[in-house]
Amino acid sequence: MSVSSKETIKKIIIEIVEDLIQDWGLDLDESVSEKTTLVKDLEFASVDIIQLCVAIEQHFDRKIGFQDLLMEDGCYVSDLSISQITDFIKDKI
């Protein structure tokens, strides 16, 4: 796969997240952006994060290692922003 720009990846991640949450009935103050966080803003549970990982892998049609994104000093992170995911994917592909 050719290297994609950060803007393109951000757009893709936002589209995937919007597709995922479209009928969750969330009462969002603002639309999904790079500042949006999965757990605090979008009420993601861990199973939802697993499904998001699957969706991202399916979009890019490849396996992506998410450990470095989700782990910090041996512990899993408590939340993630769209911006963090974008930066991570940008480095990975």
Add this chain to the structure above:
Amino acid sequence: MTTRTLFIGLDGATFSILDELTKGDDGRQPVMPFLAEIYKNGARCILQSTPNPLTPPAWVSLMTGRTVGNHGIYDFIRAEEHGDDVFFTLYDSRDSNCESIWSIATRQGKKAAALNFPFTAPPAKDFTGFMVPGFIPWRHLRRNTSPKDFYDRIKADLPDFDPKKLAWDFEQEKEAVNKLTDEDRENWVRYHLPREKQWFRIADYLLREEAPDLMAVMFDGVDKLQHQAWLFLASELQNDETSEYHQRMRKLCLDYFRQLDGFLESLVNSAGKQTQVFLASDHGFTTTYEVVRINTYLHEKGYLHWKEGVVDSEETKRRDASMFANLDWKRTVAYCRTPSSNGITIRVAGSEGETGIKPEDYESLREKIIRDLEELRDPETGERVITEIHKREDVFPGRAMKDAPDLLLVLRDFGFVSIKNKQPVVLARDEVAGTHHPDGVFFAYGPGIKPDTRTKKCNIIDVGATLLYSLGLKVPGDMEGQVPKDMFTEQYLKENPVVVGDVTQSNIKDNDSESMDDDEKNKLMAQLQMLGYME
């Protein structure tokens, strides 16, 4: 176009219950009159489940025609040992090494629809039919439904469609494996009545609107009900002196089966008289009367050490309540990962410095564990509590054997083990419950099927081959299941000989089964960690 083959899955259906429900009582109509018609005018047999008769391995064996050691789906939860820790994640369809009959059928130009089957999400890339997966939370149903527009289509065309009612609810399921209050148990049974109706409506809609060559739907309420309400269903547990609550629960359970029978009749009628109909369960059911705390026993024998945490801390409580083993991995050499696995995993060090036993000590340790497990006996009768102990190479041969537990246990009451850190090791239940039994059910009905026939026992891997044969397709050369010819009339077999064809398209790429690349390992670790978060 007309539907050629209709397959209805009944999770956990067992002859000991269905035989009773299809009999008229004192001149009254049976609870399941349409199934009685299938008994009378169809063929049936016991369907041998997978070595561990559990939903994930069994349904995947049914859908692939392959044994568990080949497809590699052993449990709901997949574990990976990583250094001094063990992490857990969920299996999904991508973890199966074998092609499903849904993909095999659509790849050969057949129109297929599969509703509510576990481990069908995410849908395979080459599947071009209709798929609404089972065992997926409602929030992820849309993305995992195939084709892309089908979710919106059923929302628009079926006014009562409610994904929250239809889909797998993790919280509900988690609660249901525990002992429920009477009120919760009654609500649990009631919860499945509208839920099954949702699946029925989609199946009926597809039959009428699309008439797929292969229409398949699975009703999993049978299993859910029997786990919690076995006491009210099993004929040997009924007597004249029952409480008002017991009578109400029994009526509720029978109402469920009455509704299910109506679904069967409607679906068969919607499919049409020319359709061959097959019904099968992934396993049967029986009575469990005791709890066996296998990890406590392994601890007593020195193989396992519990993780020491801050007593009464939130983390300790959460971990103790979880369904995964929570152990001191540096000191544990053998343990049971999950209650549903009924397996013992031996920890073998992959390299110098890693925890676990040395590879050269594996056989002697395994033999020692077997001897210890054989000595777990009923203190009063001396009877063995674990009646069968299988080595993995005996029950899970195949390219995915490396992921299997080293030992598979069969308890004397066929129950699932407990992995909790509690005493005593063996405890009689206050109240009996339902548990899985290896003998499931298999029915065939319609044109070309022998009437009123009981045939010899089939294996669950035979169902996939049978459905492909019924569709007029060749049975793939690498499919381990076989078509049970004694279910079909001689004339039908003469006109439709069983033909073996090319092999399936494996989900595994060259050498992929033996080694994962770093990206894949990282991804897995991330998923496992996130599941830890879920605890």
